[in-house]
Each structure stands twice: as structure tokens, then as C-alpha cells.
Amino acid sequence: MSTNTKASPDQVDAISSGTLRMHVVHEPTWNMHDGAGELLPDGEYKLVIEVSDGTGQSIEVPFTKGHEPMQAMPPDAVPVTGLRVDYTPVPSP
Numbered sequence: 001m002s003t004n005t006k007a008s009p010d011q012v013d014a015i016s017s018g019t020l021r022m023h024v025v026h027e028p029t030w031n032m033h034d035g036a037g038e039l040l041p042d043g044e045y046k047l048v049i050e051v052s053d054g055t056g057q058s059i060e061v062p063f064t065k066g067h068e069p070m071q072a073m074p075p076d077a078v079p080v081t082g083l084r085v086d087y088t089p090v091p092s093p
Helices: none
Strands: 002-004 013-015 043-050 058-065 070-072 085-087
Touching (some): 058 070, 058 085
Antiparallel strands (some): 002 013, 070 085
16 A cells, blocks of 8 residues: 555545456555654544546545544445444554
């Protein structure tokens, strides 16, 4: 997974395996830091999954970064199935 450091300050852009020839299971992680390495503030975010299979499909999963863990399991939307987003806050040192 790579991070686009040219993203605007309110946007983080990640790319993972965009040139695969078939669909496979992905398990990416994100440490909630921006392209400059700064921890993002609590608030509303959304995970956007774009499928590069020529269909132009994308899926958006809103989530809240805060003091409580959360899990989102949006309904299946072909070709993305079995999606689960987990957020677990890390205690401050």
C-alpha cells in the first residue's frame, strides 16, 4: 500500500494492488496519519474503494474516528463482498 503525499490536507489517498488481473482478498491497514505523518484529528471520515476493472464502480463507507472502537459492515456490492471496516483507537502515550 502506498500513500499519495500530494493529496490535499483534508484528504489521504491510498492505492493497493490496482493492477491485479483478478479480484483477490485485501487486508489493508491505515495508522490514521496523513501523508506528512501527522495523526488525524477525531471526526467523520469515509473509506472509498474504487474498482479498476473498467466498470467505474466505487463504494463509500463512512466511519467516525473517536475515542470508541467501531466496526462497519456495509452490504455487499459486487465486486466488493464481505467488506468489514474496524477502527480501534490507540491510547495516547
